[in-house]
Amino acid sequence: QQPVQSPQAVILREGEDAVINCSSSKALYSVHWYRQKHGEAPIFLMILLKGGEQKGHDKISASFNEKKQQSSLYLTASQLSYSGTYFCGTEMYGNEKLTFGTGTRLTIIP
């Protein structure tokens, strides 16, 4: 079952913040976050493994909640280069395949 992301789309001005949520109906082993530009392959952002884990680099961070069925991606002081579609990829226990969420299209305007 495909994880649900919210919002579906968001438009921000440069410098604003955004939060993207990923929700699964099943307990997860890990959550991966990717960004995809139009016509290109997804680019890996980060992986979260433990409930309660928070991770980040530069101005992009993420959390993985204790019940391990939800994750959020935080983008602070957004830059034009952050534009693209963000996908969470979820992995369940005992199953190595990544199932991607519905996607969130982020547009940053000057």
Added chain:
Amino acid sequence: GAVVSQHPSRVICKSGTSVKIECRSLDFQATTMFWYRQFPKKSLMLMATSNEGSKATYEQGVEKDKFLINHASLTLSTLTVTSAHPEDSSFYICSARDLRLVNTEAFFGQGTRLTVV
């Protein structure tokens, strides 16, 4: 990060012909490769999972006789779209992981845009 090379990046073929797409891990060994299909403005839908040296596992609704997957070595997997039809036109992306390593990310190829005319 590791490099996964997918070829060709674009292909146009006639209806009824077959097309082969290659996915190579250039600087690591991929025990497992995944093939995805993506429609415009949609998410990546997993088609199949292939493990080196064994048969691919297809997702529900994916025709195994139409989408032939071979993973003969730890660095190469191929997807062959047989008897292609216009409805097979799509963006196909592979990803690769070495699952002998704990908690590793998936590395993606550049994708192949297939157009069947």
